[in-house]
Amino acid sequence: MSNPAEQDARPITSTSELVEVLASGCKPRDSWRIGTEHEKFGFVRPEAANADRPAFSSPDYEHEGIAALLKGMEEQGSWQPIMDGPAVIGLKGTDLDKGAAISLEPAGQFELSGTPLASLHETKDELDRHFVATRKAARPLGLGFSPLGFHPFATRASQPWMPKSRYAIMRAYMPKVGTLGLDMMQRTCTVQVNLDFASEVDMVRKMRVSLALQPVATALFANSPFYEGKPNGWLSNRARIWTDTDNARSGMPPVCFDEDFGFEKYVEWALDVPMYFVVRDGRLIDVAGRSFRGWLAGDRQDGLEGLTPTIGDFEDHLTTLFPDVRLKTFLEMRGADAGSADMMLAQSALWVGLLYDDAALAAADSLIRDYSWDEYRTLRGDVPARALNTPFGAGTVRDVAARMVEIATQGLRARGFRNDAGVDESALLAPLQALAGGAPTQAERWLERYNGPWAGDVTRIMLEAEV
Template identity: 75%
Template sequence: MSNPADQDGRPVTSTKELVDVLASGCKPRDAWRIGTEHEKFGFVRPEAATATRAAFSAPPYAPEGIEALLRATEAQGDWSPITDNGAIIGLKGQGAHRGGAISLEPAGQFELSGAPLTSLHETAEEFARHFSDLRGPARALGLGFAPLGFHPLATRAELPWMPKSRYAIMRNYMPKVGSFGLDMMQRTCTVQVNLDFSSESDMARKMKVSLALQPVATALFANSPFYEGRPNGWLSNRARVWTDTDNARSGMPEICFRDDFGFSAYVEWALDVPMYFIVRDGKMIDVAGRSFRAWLAGDRQDGLDGYTPTIGDFEDHLTTVFPDVRLKTFLEMRGADAGSPDMMLAQSALWTGLLYDDAALTAAEALVREHDPESYRTLRGDVPARGLATPFGTGTVRDVAARMIAIAADGLRARNLRDGDGRDETIYLAPLFAIAAGGPTQAEHWLARYEGPWAGDTSRILGEAEV
């Protein structure tokens, strides 16, 4: 969501202006960038536990928790605070961190929204710098951070709530529209890569390919096999949660697969997604469940009467729709669990290779066309439990994943962007090649640890996954 001071206050006079918001994201190829966002769960390190602060418990906002960590990170320099009703709820990058931001998910999951970068080599450097910068102030507070798809130990009642106005509105609304909305808010972490497009047709091609293949990515990056300390029967419980969070605003919208899909079609879909809030005078007004389309048409809805919809209102509204691939002025890939740094970097590499080279994109389109859109929508509901072993077509999802990774590797080779040692970006796909060849996913690795050396002690995962 934009900061209130940055909002575009122009009144909306036609839906064409909303289409223009999306179309403004079109960029020439040489301006395409890679932006990676990743989340992780905080926990109290065992050596810092006290009578009132249990080992592996989630840190509160305050005291000695997330607020202090944000302040300590700010003190390192090149960060300025983002506040909500006087509470610090994030950091905006300056100087060396310009273009990036640190934000909080509802239970204090710590998120880096990376800067738009030219190459995956730069993304790798950004990852290393972020984890290094985080480690010092976190350890000083007795905290660690672990990127996993679903919290392996905590109940919802054991997790805090961050003082963000947006989350208070969502917390009230979510239970009305799905079974797992509060779980999504408090107990999940994801990684996403943000990628550019050159034109409406380029966007549509990339949307259709990436949306269809999100379930394959879900299986590849599955990393949430535990629920409140025990195996949950799912390899990606995060993905399972998204099957019943708020289906009016999530999933794989049918309109994205149509031949005539474009900016206008997405706007029309988004206008029918119920609203959460609007911002006026720096304050959020709860209008959850109201219709943006009806508001635009002049309908005097409760909470919206007397307010005129603005471009900024629509831009904020776009941040409250949650399809597996979200369109803003770029495309967000949203189907993967958070995982190890190498795996989160591999996710960025996978989609960059598939979508940023013409030949690779054409090959990916051919792969996707082997099945109809409804098959992929069905697959979305199947892969959280069985992962890469899920039957699909005449084989399994692992077969599709192997082909997908091979296409991505070709795309990265064609980009031919090399690091200081002369290596191209295919090096970041290495963990995916191992999985496609039959190796365990992260979830399967943790389940083997649970059955073996952990002897059923799931708390061990936080220490072993710590970044």
């Protein structure tokens, strides 16, 4: 979830201005970029454990925890603090990290929002640099970080809360709109990639392709088979959590499949999603459950007294919508569990390959037409349990994944971006090519470890998954 940002204080005079907010994201192809974001769980390394900080427990904000980690990152010289009242709740990149940000998820999950970059080779370099910097700051504090889709053994009660104002609002509101919202906040991690579009027509095509295929990506990246120390019956428990978090703002909005879908239709959908907060003078005002559409129409009650909606308010509101593919001034692919460094890169490579080459996008568009939108929405609820082995059509999801990965491979080869060794970006799809060919998912590999050398001790996953 995003850090606070400076607001556009212009009052909203018509919904056409909100359409323009989204349309302002249209860019020529040579300006398209790749922005990779990932989250990871912190833990106390065994050698630093004591009575107050048990081994593998989640670090809190204080006591050589997340605040100290942020300070350690800042002292490396390319980060500036982002404040929420008196608390440092994130970092803004400078110099080599300009355009990037570090933010905190509700229980201290550590998130890198990467700089928008031209190639996946640059993305790899950025991730490698981030992991080195994070270890440099974390190891003196006795901390490690592991990217997994759902925390494998922590209870909700054992997880800390970060001092971020929006999370206090969400914490109170989530139980009113779903049974699993607090689990989403405290016990999940994801990886996503943010990609550009050239025009409204291009956005619509990319939105439909990526939204339809998001359940297939969920299956490929399944990496959360444990719940409070035991197998949970799901290969992506993170994806299951999203089926009952807040369905008014998440999932696969049917409007995206309407024949006349476009920027205006997305705005109209967004206006009907209940609000969380309004920011004034750097302070968040709790208006959870209020209607943005009603506010625009003149409703100034229940926390909105005397407040005029601004462009910045709408931009903030867009960050509180959680569909599997989110539209802002770019498209965010949000359907994958966090996983290994190779899988993080593969997630970005998959969508770049599918969406950034014309022939690949046309092939992907043809692929999704094999099934109805209703079938894709049903698939979203089916894949968390069996991932690639989920029955679909005349075969399984793995069959669709194989076609998807092959299209992406061709798309990346056509892009022609090579590293210094002359290797093109398609090499980053190797983990997915193995999965498409029958290899077990990350979740299935962890279950093999649980039933084998771990002898049922799930805490072993933290060091084995550490980045």
